[in-house]
Amino acid sequence: xxxxxxxxxxxxxxxxxxxxxxxxxxxxxxxxxxxxxxxxxxxxxxxxxxxxxxxxxxxxxxxxxxxxxxxxxxxxxxxxxxxxxxxxxxxxxxxxxxxxxxxxxxxxxxxxxxxxxxxxxxxxxxxxxxxxxxxxxxxxxxxxxxxxxxxxxxxxxxxxxxxxxxxxxxxxxxxxxxxxxxxxxxxxxxxxxxxxxxxxxxxxxxxxxxxxxxxxxxxxxxxxxxxxxxxxxxxxxxxxxxxxxxxxxxxxxxxxxxxxxxxxxxxxxxxxxxxxxxxxxxxxxxxxxxxxxxxxxxxxxxxxxxxxxxxxxxxxxxxxxxxxxxxxxxxxxxxxxxxxxxxxxxxxxxxxxxxxxxxxxxxxxxxxxxxxxxxxxxxxxxxxxxxxxxxxxxxxxxxxxxxxxxxxxxxxxxxxxxxxxxxxxxxxxxxxxxxxxxxxxxxxxxxxxxxxxxxxxxxxxxxxxxxxxxxxxxxxxxxxxxxxxxxxxxxxxxxxxxxxxxxxxxxxxxxxxxxxxxxxxxxxxxxxxxxxxxxxxxxxxxxxxxxxxxxxxxxxxxxxxxxxxxxxxxxxxxxxxxxx
Amino acid sequence: xxxxxxxxxxxxxxxxxxxxxxxxxxxxxxxxxxxxxxxxxxxxxxxxxxxxxxxxxxxxxxxxxxxxxxxxxxxxxxxxxxxxxxxxxxxxxxxxxxxxxxxxxxxxxxxxxxxxxxxxxxxxxxxxxxxxxxxxxxxxxxxxxxxxxxxxxxxxxxxxxxxxxxxxxxxxxxxxxxxxxxxxxxxxxxxxxxxxxxxxxxxxxxxxxxxxxxxxxxxxxxxxxxxxxxxxxxxxxxxxxxxxxxxxxxxxxxxxxxxxxxxxxxxxxxxxxxxxxxxxxxxxxxxxxxxxxxxxxxxxxxxxxxxxxxxxxxxxxxxxxxxxxxxxxxxxxxxxx
Numbered sequence: 001x002x003x004x005x006x007x008x009x010x011x012x013x014x015x016x017x018x019x020x021x022x023x024x025x026x027x028x029x030x031x032x033x034x035x036x037x038x039x040x041x042x043x044x045x046x047x048x049x050x051x052x053x054x055x056x057x058x059x060x061x062x063x064x065x066x067x068x069x070x071x072x073x074x075x076x077x078x079x080x081x082x083x084x085x086x087x088x089x090x091x092x093x094x095x096x097x098x099x100x101x102x103x104x105x106x107x108x109x110x111x112x113x114x115x116x117x118x119x120x121x122x123x124x125x126x127x128x129x130x131x132x133x134x135x136x137x138x139x140x141x142x143x144x145x146x147x148x149x150x151x152x153x154x155x156x157x158x159x160x161x162x163x164x165x166x167x168x169x170x171x172x173x174x175x176x177x178x179x180x181x182x183x184x185x186x187x188x189x190x191x192x193x194x195x196x197x198x199x200x201x202x203x204x205x206x207x208x209x210x211x212x213x214x215x216x217x218x219x220x221x222x223x224x225x226x227x228x229x230x231x232x233x234x235x236x237x238x239x240x241x242x243x244x245x246x247x248x249x250x251x252x253x254x255x256x257x258x259x260x261x262x263x264x265x266x267x268x269x270x271x272x273x274x275x276x277x278x279x280x281x282x283x284x285x286x287x288x289x290x291x292x293x294x295x296x297x298x299x300x301x302x303x304x305x306x307x308x309x310x311x312x313x314x315x316x317x318x319x320x321x322x323x324x325x326x327x328x329x330x331x332x333x334x335x336x337x338x339x340x341x342x343x344x345x346x347x348x349x350x351x352x353x354x355x356x357x358x359x360x361x362x363x364x365x366x367x368x369x370x371x372x373x374x375x376x377x378x379x380x381x382x383x384x385x386x387x388x389x390x391x392x393x394x395x396x397x398x399x400x401x402x403x404x405x406x407x408x409x410x411x412x413x414x415x416x417x418x419x420x421x422x423x424x425x426x427x428x429x430x431x432x433x434x435x436x437x438x439x440x441x442x443x444x445x446x447x448x449x450x451x452x453x454x455x456x457x458x459x460x461x462x463x464x465x466x467x468x469x470x471x472x473x474x475x476x477x478x479x480x481x482x483x484x485x486x487x488x489x490x491x492x493x494x495x496x497x498x499x500x501x502x503x504x505x506x507x508x509x510x511x512x513x514x515x516x517x518x519x520x521x522x523x524x525x526x527x528x529x530x531x532x533x534x535x536x537x538x539x540x541x542x543x544x545x546x547x548x549x550x551x552x553x554x555x556x557x558x559x560x561x562x563x564x565x566x567x568x569x570x571x572x573x574x575x576x577x578x579x580x
Numbered sequence: 581x582x583x584x585x586x587x588x589x590x591x592x593x594x595x596x597x598x599x600x601x602x603x604x605x606x607x608x609x610x611x612x613x614x615x616x617x618x619x620x621x622x623x624x625x626x627x628x629x630x631x632x633x634x635x636x637x638x639x640x641x642x643x644x645x646x647x648x649x650x651x652x653x654x655x656x657x658x659x660x661x662x663x664x665x666x667x668x669x670x671x672x673x674x675x676x677x678x679x680x681x682x683x684x685x686x687x688x689x690x691x692x693x694x695x696x697x698x699x700x701x702x703x704x705x706x707x708x709x710x711x712x713x714x715x716x717x718x719x720x721x722x723x724x725x726x727x728x729x730x731x732x733x734x735x736x737x738x739x740x741x742x743x744x745x746x747x748x749x750x751x752x753x754x755x756x757x758x759x760x761x762x763x764x765x766x767x768x769x770x771x772x773x774x775x776x777x778x779x780x781x782x783x784x785x786x787x788x789x790x791x792x793x794x795x796x797x798x799x800x801x802x803x804x805x806x807x808x809x810x811x812x813x814x815x816x817x818x819x820x821x822x823x824x825x826x827x828x829x830x831x832x833x834x835x836x837x838x839x840x841x842x843x844x845x846x847x848x849x850x851x852x853x854x855x856x857x858x859x860x861x862x863x864x865x866x867x868x869x870x871x872x873x874x875x876x877x878x879x880x881x882x883x884x885x886x887x888x889x890x891x892x893x894x895x896x897x898x899x900x901x902x903x904x905x906x907x908x909x910x911x912x913x914x915x916x917x
Contacts, residue, residue, distance in 0.1 A: 053671060068712075076718035094712030095639060101711070341677070342650070342670040353856055356846045360839025367838065371584070371831055408776040411859045414843060415783055418836025418867070419790065422828075425835065426794060429588075429828045436592050455797040458741055459790045465737060466730050466786050473726035476719040481779045485786060526585045 006446060007509060010502035017385070017498040024392035031399045042391070043105070043398040045089050045406035045480075048350050050343040051105035056117055056333040058098040066098045070330040074100055079475055080326040081115055086402030089480045100333065103341060105404050111315060117333045119288050120323035122227030124263070125204060125220035126169045126270060127282040127294055133187045133207055133214035167269060168221035169280050173203045178219065181205060187214035190290055200226065208284075208291035210311055218291060220284050224266040229259025233324040235317035238309060249312040251321045253305065260304025270297040285310075287320070288332075349407055357414045364417060372428055374512075375521030378503055379424045386420050386488075386495045393487055401483075408477065409484055416488040419463070423496040427452040428521075431504070435527050441516070445508045449501055456496060463489045588827040594820055601819040604880035611757055611877055618764020628767050631774040632665065632681055633715040638688055640678040641671070641707045645699045652698050653678050660694035661687045665772070679711060715775050723778075727785075731755075734789060742800050746885040751792045754878035758788040762866045769861075776859040784866030787836070791829070792874045798825045799879065813896040818883040822875055833871035840864045 031038040043049075058066040058074075071094045078100065082090045091103040102116055165172045174182075187207035200223040207214045232254040237245045255263055266283065273281040274297065284294040285308050292310040312320070364383075368376035390413070397403035430448035439447060467486030471479055507513045516523040590596035600607070622628055642653070650668040653676055657666040664680040664687070671677045676699070683691060688708050696703045735748040742748075762784055766773060799821040806817050844860035886892055 050669075053677075072712070072716065072718075075712070075716055079716075079718065091714040093636070093714045093716070096709040096711075339672040339675065342648075344667050344669055349856065353843065356843040356856070357839055359846055360842030363838040363842060364835050367831075367834055407856065408779045408859055411776070411840075411843065411856065411863065412779065412783060414839045415787070415836065415863055415867075417839050418832065419787065421835045422790075422794070422832040425828055425831045429825070429831075432588065433592060433824070436589060451801070455794055458797055459793040461741075462734055462737065462789050462793050463786050465734055466789070469730040469733065470723075470726045470782070473729060474719070474723045476715070476722075477775050477779060478719065478723045478726070478782065481782060485783070527589055 006442070006505045010505035013498045013502040017494075017502075020494070020498070021385075021389060021392070024389065024396065028392060028395050028399075031396065035399060038395075038399050040395065042394045043402070043404045044343075044350075045404035045409065046091060046103055046105045046343065047345045047406050048343050049105055049404075050341050051103060052107055052338060053341045054102045054104070054108070054113070054116070054338050055095070055336040056100045056102065057336045058100070059332040059334050066331060068094070071098070071100060074329045074331060074333070077326050077329055078102060078116055081322055083475050083479055084322040084326070085112070085115060088402040088404050089406055089477055099336065107340075108338075111319060113335065115319050115323065117335060118323065119329040119332050120227070120320070121288050121328040122230070122324055123200070123223045123286040124225040124266065125223055125284050125286055126266070127218055127279055127284050128169065128171065128174055128203065128221050129182065129219040130279055130282075130294075131182070131217055133217045168224055168266075169269060169273075170221070173221055174219055178203060178205070182217070182219050185217055187217055204286070204289075206284075206286065206289055206291055208294060216291070216294070218284055218294065220286065220291075224283070225255070225259050225262045227324060227328050229255050229262065230324050230327075231256040231259070233321045235312075235314070235321040238307065248309060249314050249317040251308045251312070251317050251324065253308065253324065255304035255306075257304075260302070263304055263306065264300060264302040267297050267299070267301045271300050274298070345407055350410070353407060353410045353414075357410070360414060361417065364421065368421070371521075373519045373521035375428060378500060378507070379421060379428075381503070382424055382495050382500045383417065383420060385499050386491055389491050389494065390416075390488060393491065397483070397487070403480070403483060406477075406480065409480060412481060412484045413488065416484075416492070420488065420492040420495070423452075423456050423460075423492055424500055426455055427496065427500065427504075430455075431522065432527050435522060435524050441514045441522060442505075442508045444522075445501075445504050449504075453497075456493065460489050460493050584827075591823045591826050594823070597819065597823050598826070599819065600822050600875055601815045601880045601883045604876075604884055607876040607880055611873075615757065615760050615764075618761050618768070622764060622767020625767060625770055628763075629770060629772045631772045632667070632679055632711075632713070633775050634713050634720075634773070635682060636710065636712045637679055637681045638683045638691070639709050639711040640676075640680070640692060640695055641709075642676040642678070642695055642699055642701060643674065643705050643707075644701060645674055645676055647699065648674065648676060650676070653695060656694045656698035657691050660690045664691065682710075715778075723782075727782075738793065738796075742796060744886075747796050747800075747882055750878045750882035750885060751789060751796065753881060754792060754873045755785065755788050757873050757877055758784060758866060758869045761869050762862055765865045766862065771858065771861060774858045777862050780859040780862030780866070783863060784870060787867060788870035788873065791832070791870050792878045794832075795822060795825050795829065795874050795879060796882070798822075799882065808895065810895070811899070813899050814886055814892045815883045815896070818879055822879045826875070829871055829875060833867065836871075837864060837867045840867060 028038075028040070032040070058071065060066055075092050075094060079090070079092050082088070082092070082102075082104070088105050090105070091101075093101055095101045104112070108116075182205050185205050185207075187209070190207055202222060204220045205217070206220065207217045209215065230253055234252050235249060236252055238248045238250045239245050270281055270283055278296070282294045282296050284291045286292070292308060295309075308320075361383075365376070365380050368379045370376070372379065394403060394405065427448065430452040431444050432448075434444035434448045435441070464486060467482045467489060470482035471486060474482065513520045513522055516525065518526070587596070648670045650670060653668045654666045657664050657678060657680060661680070661683060664683060667679045669677045669679075676695075678695065680691065692706045692708050693703060696706045731752060735745075735752055738748040738751055739745040759781065762781060766777065771777070799818050802821040802824075803814060803817045806812065806814070810817070812820065840860050840863045843856050844864050887896070
């Protein structure tokens with residue numbers, strides 16, 4: 001009975017492994033059907049496959065210079081936004097005085113373009129006046145319309161407030177000039193403006209759109225809270241007071257302490273209008289100069305966690321949440337050109353990498369077979385299993401997280417051969433140690449496994465720790481590397497637990513291995529076990545005495561010391577024996 | 581290979597033993613010299629050479645070319661301005677983009693004319709401008725922050741797992757040793773530091789720590805089995821553990837280094853891929869250094885740190901006294917005969 005239990009366990013583990021491999025394969029089959037872009041080869045990164053180069057030009061309305069700091073800041077924000085959508089390892093840099101170049105693998109869709117180039121400048125402003133839009137439909141693609149962001153006020157009307165406004169909801173902001181401008185305001189003029197550039201301390205005229213149709217226009221007071229006060233933002237489905245999902249997507253904002261205070265103050269003031277002034281009870285959430293929504297204030301919100309609803313889909317709410325989280329771009333950008341670019345490295349580099357990797361792999365196999373004889377085949381088989389699972393996982397990551405293999409990634413995978421093989425080497429060496437201590441193979445496998453597993457878990461935990469932290473905190477290429485490291489580490493542990501150990505458990509029961517065949521790699525004679533009696537663990541006195549005569553050993557001081565120690569030990573044991 | 585198996589057996593029983601712990605002064609000296617060289621040699625060469633991914637550089641854009649052969653551009657630039665390190669990309673159907681290291685005004689003009697001549701276009705069809713780094717300060721900052729957090733957490737993890745902070749210290753010191761030397765090799769050879777090389781350094785960081793944890797786990801096992809009546813001093817126990825895992829260290833080192841060596845020597849020498857060379861060099865050097873530093877830096881340093889502890893000191897003193905006495909008795913017995 002004692003013999004069948006490990007065998008049963010072994011088969012169960014192998015069955016689980018089979019289930020995992022088949023499930024991953026199934027997921028990949030599903031992916032190829034669900035997504036027409038998905039194939040059975042991993043996606044390649046920019047350096048190997050090329051992609052699309054987008055040139056974004058900074059838009060500054062008044063012709064003032066764009067500073068390098070602003071561009072650098074924009075690059076950093078764009079990078080974080082790109083990273084938030086996956087690990088495609090885009091290249092982003094400044095070109096010349098006013099351009100940012102974004103190189104992405106593959107062809108970006110509109111959502112990606114929007115994610116990259118829209119400023120995402122968020123403002124909370126109180127509503128002062130509202131009206132139906134003058135032009136209800138904003139048609140045309142408007143590519144060549146050059147609307148000015150701030151319509152020129154007509155000169156004849158008074159444009160300075162007659163009284164100093166006391167708060168942001170004060171009607172005295174609406175000067176005759178502004179009122180006139182509001183009446184004549186065409187929502188279509190907002191169509192092509194990235195940021196509706198009204199200073200934060202002045203009122204703003206703008207519109208609310210549903211799709212491309214303007215549904216309302218507003219005069220809004222000065223900014224109460226700006227997007228810089230956002231500490232975090234996520235997207236999610238709105239739930240009603242019973243906690244039931246309404247199916248509507250929203251962006252949830254968390255303000256920092258200053259923003260929380262500002263928001264509490266604002267909602268407190270607006271709430272005071274609840275019965276008296278339905279218009280001024282509302283506040284508008286303005287994104288890049290257009291109103292996303294303008295809800296009424298039904299309560300004072302003091303926890304600093306407003307929720308923005310509007311006409312969001314899951315994807316657009318995720319995009320906006322990511323944009324808000326990483327902050328608004330310091331300047332607006334216009335897409336200048338979008339062109340296909342070829343890889344910088346290309347096929348030859350990938351081929352060299354793969355050929356070199358294969359040669360390396362063959363060398364590893366030869367070395368394992370020399371070192372571990374037929375046991376080396378278990379290493380090779382384990383590596384093959386690890387390779388299959390890694391391949392499947394990379395495909396899935398490519399599908400879900402836009403993971404792409406760069407040349408550095410290929411090299412990383414080749415190095416992981418060494419780290420993976422080490423788990424087997426640690427394990428085999430432990431088994432050999434147990435055999436040297438005089439155990440029979442089946443129990444040596446179990447005892448060695450116990451000790452090896454602890455070491456493997458500890459060492460892999462360090463690797464996983466580095467992967468998680470780098471993935472979490474780093475950006476750009478480092479993030480992609482961290483993902484590769486994390487994935488290979490987890491797969492490695494999976495393989496050694498579900499494949500290598502069970503295989504050895506099964507092999508231990510075969511005559512070839514348990515009899516310690518010379519070619520098995522687990523020959524107790526070759527491992528020196530026979531020198532010590534069967535029942536005895538660690539009694540190196542006899543062999544030490546034998547080899548002690550050898551010239552080589554005599555030269556080593558530590559051996560001499562040990563001999564002395566053993567002699568001392570031996571005498572004390574003999575004494576003990578006499579006493580009993 | 582019977583001899584290698586025998587080698588493993590002898591290391592396990594202690595019949596054969598290399599004195600890693602005892603000769604620590606020699607190892608410290610070697611490490612000190614290597615680290616000094618790793619700092620001096622790159623400094624003599626004028627510091628590290630960073631790729632344009634880090635520094636930014638000059639950008640040439642050629643429009644309306646009839647041939648999009650990328651070799652024309654790299655050959656032209658290499659000839660006009662040697663050492664400019666061109667990266668050539670085809671843009672769209674008839675555009676070529678060439679990025680080089682930052683060039684002086686004169687060199688930029690020379691390169692521009694050379695490119696125009698090579699593609700048979702007017703000089704006006706070649707525009708030149710400056711490009712910023714793709715690996716910007718923001719990536720470096722975030723990577724360094726992540727690294728510091730990782731090192732602190734890894735040290736805490738090891739301190740908890742091994743139940744002694746001294747192992748953390750020894751492991752981190754040997755890790756720093758590995759990184760300094762690996763970077764030093766880059767600087768000394770004048771290799772350009774590219775993002776691939778940095779990724780290689782990070783891989784090494786993980787590998788080095790991993791290797792140390794594996795060996796330290798054996799040390800933990802051996803030294804925790806030692807009671808107050810142990811027949812080995814603490815240093816000897818550590819040394820035995822290192823010797824017992826020596827076969828593992830050699831095998832793992834070889835298995836990890838073989839594929840990387842294949843990339844380094846076959847991939848880059850015969851097939852000529854620069855990026856592969858960058859990453860493989862840092863990996864190869866790192867794996868070799870990472871494996872040996874565990875044995876000759878981390879383990880001896882750990883023994884060194886612990887040996888000062890009163891209990892371990894007392895135990896060692898008693899053992900040595902016993903041994904002397906035993907040796908004396910043994911010789912008197914012989915005399916009596």
